[in-house]
Amino acid sequence: MPNGAAVEITPTLTGVTGPVSWSATPKASIGDTLYTLSDKPIAAYAAPWDMTADKVTITASAGGVSNAIQLNVKPSPAPAPWVDLPVTWGIAFGDPPTLTGARPVDSAIDQSGNLYLAYSSPVSEIKKVATDGSITTYARVGEPVALAFGPGGVLYVVDRLASSAYAIRRISGDGTVSTWTETAPYDAARGTIDGAARVATAYTLRLAVAPDGTVYATDGSRVRKIAQDGSFATLAGGGCETGVPPGSACAERRNPVDGLGTQARFMGPAAVVTDKAGNLYISDVALIRKITPAGEVTTLAGRTSRNFDFVNEIDGTGSAAVFSGNGPMTIDAAGNLYKLSQTGQLRKITPAGVASTVASSIGFTGAQPQNRIVSLHALSPGVLVLQSYARLSKIRVD
Numbered sequence: 001m002p003n004g005a006a007v008e009i010t011p012t013l014t015g016v017t018g019p020v021s022w023s024a025t026p027k028a029s030i031g032d033t034l035y036t037l038s039d040k041p042i043a044a045y046a047a048p049w050d051m052t053a054d055k056v057t058i059t060a061s062a063g064g065v066s067n068a069i070q071l072n073v074k075p076s077p078a079p080a081p082w083v084d085l086p087v088t089w090g091i092a093f094g095d096p097p098t099l100t101g102a103r104p105v106d107s108a109i110d111q112s113g114n115l116y117l118a119y120s121s122p123v124s125e126i127k128k129v130a131t132d133g134s135i136t137t138y139a140r141v142g143e144p145v146a147l148a149f150g151p152g153g154v155l156y157v158v159d160r161l162a163s164s165a166y167a168i169r170r171i172s173g174d175g176t177v178s179t180w181t182e183t184a185p186y187d188a189a190r191g192t193i194d195g196a197a198r199v200a201t202a203y204t205l206r207l208a209v210a211p212d213g214t215v216y217a218t219d220g221s222r223v224r225k226i227a228q229d230g231s232f233a234t235l236a237g238g239g240c241e242t243g244v245p246p247g248s249a250c251a252e253r254r255n256p257v258d259g260l261g262t263q264a265r266f267m268g269p270a271a272v273v274t275d276k277a278g279n280l281y282i283s284d285v286a287l288i289r290k291i292t293p294a295g296e297v298t299t300l301a302g303r304t305s306r307n308f309d310f311v312n313e314i315d316g317t318g319s320a321a322v323f324s325g326n327g328p329m330t331i332d333a334a335g336n337l338y339k340l341s342q343t344g345q346l347r348k349i350t351p352a353g354v355a356s357t358v359a360s361s362i363g364f365t366g367a368q369p370q371n372r373i374v375s376l377h378a379l380s381p382g383v384l385v386l387q388s389y390a391r392l393s394k395i396r397v398d
Contacts, residue, residue, distance in 0.1 A: 009042065009043045009044065009045060009058055009060075009069060010042050011060035011067040011069070012067055019062065020060050020061070020062045021060070021061045021062065022043050022058065022059065022060055022061075023058070023059045023061075024045060024056055024057070024058050024059075025056065025057045025059070026053050026056065043058070043060070044313075044314075045058055045071065053073070054072065054073060054074075055070055055071065055072055055073065056070070056071050056073055057069070057070050057071075058070075058071065076346075076357075076358075076359040076360040076361060076362075077358070077359050077395060077396055077397070078359075078395070079359075079362060079386055079393035079394065079395040080393060080394050080395065081391055081392075081393050082133065082385070082391070082392045082393055082394050083129055083133045083135070083391060083392040084390065084391045085104060085117070085135075085389070085390055085391055085392065086127075086135065103119065103120060103389040104117035104118060104119050104120075104127070104374070104387065104389060105118055105119075105120050105144075105145055105374060106118045106144070106145065106146050106147050106374065106375055107147060107374075107375040107377070107387045108147035108148055108149050108155060108377075109149070109377040109378075109379070109385070110149055110153060110155075111149075111153070112131065113131045113379055113380070114128055114129065114130050114131060115128070115129040115377070115385065115387070115392065116128055116129075116138060116147060116155060117129065117387070118141075118144035118145065118146070118147050118157065119144070120143060120144070120145070121142075121143040124140060124141060124142055124143055124144065125137055125138075125139065125140045125141065125144075126138045126139045126140075126141060126144060126147070126155070126157065126171070129392060138171070138175060139155075139157075139171050139175055139177050140177075141157050141159050141169055141171075141177065142159045142160070142161065142167070143159060143160045143161075144157050144158065144159055144160075145158050145159070145160050145205075146158035146205060146206050146207050147207070148207035148208055148209050148215075149209060150209035150213055150215070151209070151211065151212075151213050152173070153172075153173040154170050154171070154172060154173075155170070155171040156168060156169070156170060156180070156207055156209060156215060157169040157170075157171060158205045158206075158207060158217075161182075163185045164185045164186045165182060165183045165184060165185045165186065165201075165202075166182065166183045166202050166205055167179055167181070167182045167183075168180045168181050168182075168205075168207075168215075168226070168230075180230055181197040181226065181230025181231075182197055182198050182230075183197075183198070183200050183201050183202045183232070184198055184199055184200065184201050185201070186201045186202060186203055187201065192219060192220055192222060192224075192234075193232075194224075194231075194232050194233050194234055195231060195232060196229070196230070196231045197229070197230035197231060200231065200232035202217070202219050202224070202232070203219055203220040204219060204220060205217040205218070205219055205224075206218045206219075206270060206271060206272055207272070208272040208273055208274045208280060209274065210274045210278040210280075210293070211274070211276060211278060212278060213228075214278065214293070216235065216272060216274070216280055217272070218269040218270060218271075218272045218282060221237050221238075221239065221265075221266050221268070221269070222234050222235075222236070222237035222238070222266070222269075223235045223236045223237050223266070223269060223272070223280065223282065223291060234261070234262060235261070235291065235295045236260075236261055236262070236264045236266075236291050236295045236297050237262065237264055237265065237266045237269070237297075238261075238262035238263070238264070238265065239265050255304075256284065256287060256289075256299070256304065258289075258297050258298050258299055259296075259297055260294075260295055260296050260297070261295040264295075264297035266282070266284050266289065267284050267285040267286065267287065267304070268284065268285045268326065269282045269283070269284050269289070270282075270283050270284075270285075270326040270327075271283040271326065271327070271328055271329035271339070272329075273329060273330060273331040273337070274331070275331060275335050276335070278293045279291065279292055279293070281300070281329070281331065281337055283326050283327065283329045283339055284302075284326075285323075285325055285326055286302050286303065286304050286322070286323050286324070286325065287299050287300075287301070287302035287303070287304070287323070288300045288301045288302050288323070288337065288339070288349055288353075288355075299318075299319070300318075300349065300353045301317070301318055301319075301321045301323075301349050301353040301354075301355045302319070302321055302322065302323045302355075303319045303320075303321070303322060313341055313343060313345040313347065313357065315347075315355055315356050315357055316354075316355060317352070317353055317354045317355070318353045321349075321353075321355035323339070323341060323347070323355075324341045324342045324343050324345070325341060325342040326342075327339055327340040327341050327342060327373075328340050328373060328374060328375045328376045329376070330376050330377050330378050330384065331378065332378035332381070333378070333381070334381075335350075335351045336348055336349065336350055336351070337349040337350075338358070338376060338378070338384060338397065340362065340363060340373050340376060340386075343360075344360060344361045344362045344363055345357055345359075345360050345361075345362075346358050346359040346360070346362055346384075346395070346397070348397065358397040359395060359397065362386065362395070363386065363388055371388050371389075371390060372388055372389065373386050373387065373388050374387060374388065374389065375387040379394065381398065382396055382397055382398030383395070383396055383397070383398075384397055
């Protein structure tokens with residue numbers, strides 16, 4: 001069990017029916033890493049980074065019968081704190097006005113390794129964290145919710161407007177802010193609309209910019225391409241809208257389909273990155289999807305079916321790998337993807353679709369909100385930067 005990789009456990013409890021109780025000894029202090037269902041004789045265990053023992057005993061019991069297995073474990077590497085992020089306060093308008101702390105909801109990294117953090121309303125600004133850890137205010141934007149760098153050091157910022165619309169701002173290297181494009185207000189009854197700036201609509205936008213400057217965005221159940229004139233077009237995905245009114249969800253969101261353009265179907269695309277060739281990689285709930293610049297969608301790794309219905313991560317190649325859900329994702333210079341799951345498992349996915357666990361119990365679901373990882377970036381070969389609400393940390397993954 002290297003690096004806290006999860007392993008499935010199925011005990012032999014001959015002649016026994018009914019609920020199964022589980023225990024792990026010793027137990028790590030950071031949280032429960034033994035995932036179980038009481039009505040099924042199957043579990044999964046992952047060793048977190050604070051595990052000091054080299055062996056752990058897993059015991060399953062039911063109807064007075066017990067069975068135990070001992071696992072050799074190699075704990076996950078631990079993240080090293082780098083920069084504590086400031087609590088930034090602002091006045092939220094209301095009656096009466098209130099003093100509210102803003103948090104960094106997304107980040108981006110430039111070619112020199114400087115990080116840029118999007119602080120939400122009411123602070124509404126972009127902060128720069130230099131490689132020496134110093135923090136300065138880089139720009140002020142209405143309500144930044146997503147960031148991405150493009151060629152020439154241009155920072156693209158998704159600014160959520162009060163009218164259920166979005167503006168995409170461009171910030172040049174000298175800090176000059178300009179508006180590149182805007183959407184019309186989103187109407188759930190009409191769904192996502194392609195078209196010119198201020199005509200097109202968007203439900204929610206996460207950006208990636210290809211090396212040639214082409215801007216892409218995950219948006220609900222689609223992946224959009226934004227032309228230089230600010231117009232929106234669907235590159236891939238179709239069918240069910242994410243933002244439709246309650247009660248009108250369609251089954252095809254549960255049945256992702258590979259294919260060209262709008263023939264493809266997504267479960268719920270979120271994090272998006274691009275490689276040197278301009279291909280996109282999408283975190284699509286339980287799948288990692290690859291999209292060519294022509295809109296051809298394939299599944300690089302993951303599957304939608306599991307052996308049991310609870311949060312779990314399984315290493316493997318292609319459809320043998322299991323991912324528990326969407327989370328932040330990045331790509332390194334060699335084209336390897338790194339994705340953080342809802343369980344805090346940090347997974348590496350090679351260009352060939354081989355998924356492996358490189359760390360565990362990092363910013364996991366259930367952690368205090370300030371410790372949850374919302375973004376990660378490849379800083380240098382073998383080193384990632386993890387961004388939570390409270391701090392930046394570094395972790396070695398080679």
